Amino acid sequence: MSGRGAPAGAEAGPAHAGEWRGRPLGARTVSYDDTRPIMYALAVGARATDLDLVFEERLRVLPGFALTLAQWAPDALGSAGAFDVTTAVHGTQRLRVLKPLPRSGAVEMSARVGEVWDKGKAAVFDVVVESDYFEAAWSLFAPGRGGFGGERGPSARRRPEAAPDxxxxxxxxxxxxxxxxxxxxxxxxxxxxxxxxxxxxxxxxxxxxxxxxxxxxxxxxxxxxxxxxxxxxxxxxxxxxxxxxxxxxxxxxxxxxxxxxxxxxxxxxxxxxxxxxx
Missing domain, CATH: 3.10.129.10 (Hotdog Thioesterase)
Incomplete structure (x- = not known):
C-alpha cells in the first residue's frame, strides 16, 4: 500500500477496525487524455499491432484502466490511519463494468469502506469505489488489526476439481x-x-x-x-x-x-x- 493523503476534510479514524465499516472516503474527479489508456494497454501486454488498444484514432479503453483512476481510494484509507501502510497488502480485487470508459475525459467517483472482516490476527478492509462507468472493490489485508470480534467473512472461491478446459x-x-x-x-x-x-x-x-x-x-x-x-x-x-x-x-x-x-x-x-x- 502507499498513501497519497486522506480525502479533504477527513478526521482521525476510529481505533477499532470494525468501526471503519461504512465510513465515507470522499469523492474525486480524475481527468485524463488518450495517452493514459494507451500507456495502460502497453503496460498490461498489448502489442503495437493492436491498433484498437494503442492507436488513438481507433482506441477502445481496456476496462482495467478504471482501477488506475480509482487508486486514490485505497490509498486514502491507509492515509486516514485504518492500518499500517508498510505491512498491509492487496489481497483481492473485483471490478464490474457498467459502461465503456471514454478515450479521454473526466470520471467522477465516490468511495467508502464496505465490509471489515475479522481474520483473528488481521483485518480485511473492503474499499468500494462507485462511478457511472464501473464499480470496484479492493480487499486489503491488514496484519495486527484483527481480534475485534467481527465476522470472518466469506471463504475464497476454491479451485475447480475438474481438469481445466x-x-x-x-x-x-x-x-x-x-x-x-x-x-x-x-x-x-x-x-x-x-x-x-x-x-x-x-x-x-x-x-x-x-x-x-x-x-x-x-x-x-x-x-x-x-x-x-x-x-x-x-x-x-x-x-x-x-x-x-x-x-x-x-x-x-x-x-x-x-x-x-x-x-x-x-x-x-x-x-x-x-x-x-x-
Whole structure:
C-alpha cells in the first residue's frame, strides 16, 4: 500500500477496525487524455499491432484502466490511519463494468469502506469505489488489526476439481512493472531492488493489478472475444510475480464466463479468478 493523503476534510479514524465499516472516503474527479489508456494497454501486454488498444484514432479503453483512476481510494484509507501502510497488502480485487470508459475525459467517483472482516490476527478492509462507468472493490489485508470480534467473512472461491478446459501461457515482460508504475502506483518495491529487499522480496516484483490485467488479453483471445468487452473481473493475489516470469493459466468454463488460476512453476500467484465478457 502507499498513501497519497486522506480525502479533504477527513478526521482521525476510529481505533477499532470494525468501526471503519461504512465510513465515507470522499469523492474525486480524475481527468485524463488518450495517452493514459494507451500507456495502460502497453503496460498490461498489448502489442503495437493492436491498433484498437494503442492507436488513438481507433482506441477502445481496456476496462482495467478504471482501477488506475480509482487508486486514490485505497490509498486514502491507509492515509486516514485504518492500518499500517508498510505491512498491509492487496489481497483481492473485483471490478464490474457498467459502461465503456471514454478515450479521454473526466470520471467522477465516490468511495467508502464496505465490509471489515475479522481474520483473528488481521483485518480485511473492503474499499468500494462507485462511478457511472464501473464499480470496484479492493480487499486489503491488514496484519495486527484483527481480534475485534467481527465476522470472518466469506471463504475464497476454491479451485475447480475438474481438469481445466484449457491452459494458457502468459509471459510477462522484464520492464513491465517499470512501465505500469507510471500509471500511478509508484511503490518503490516495484522498481528499486533495495526497497524490494526491505519488503522481504528478492527483487522488484509486479503490481498485482498489472498481472491480473495481463491475463485478460490472452484470455480474451482464447475465447474469441475482445479484451475491451470485459464486463466483470475478480482475482486473489496469492504470491508475487516477478517481471519476466511465465504464467501458466488454467481456465474453466463457467456459464457465461470463465474461472481461472495462474501459477509460476508450481506456485499459485493468482487464485479465485473470474472473468466475464459482454
Amino acid at each position: 484449457r491452459t494458457l501461457a502468459v509471459r510477462t515482460a522484464p520492464d513491465q512493472a517499470a512501465l505500469y508504475r507510471l500509471l500511478g502506483d509508484r511503490h518503490h518495491m516495484h522498481i528499486d531492488p533495495e526497497a524490494a529487499k526491505a519488503a522481504g522480496m528478492p527483487r522488484p516484483f509486479m503490481h498485482g493489478l498489472c498481472t491480473l490485467a495481463a491475463i485478460t488479453l490472452p484470455l480474451a483471445g482464447a475465447l474469441g472475444v475482445h479484451p475491451a468487452d470485459l464486463a466483470e473481473l475478480e482475482g486473489r493475489f496469492a504470491s508475487p510475480v516477478f517481471p519476466g516470469d511465465e504464467l501458466r493459466v488454467d481456465v474453466w468454463q463457467d456459464g457465461g464466463g470463465v474461472l481461472f488460476e495462474a501459477a509460476v512453476d508450481d506456485r499459485t500467484v493468482i487464485s479465485s479468478g473470474l472473468a466475464r465478457f459482454a
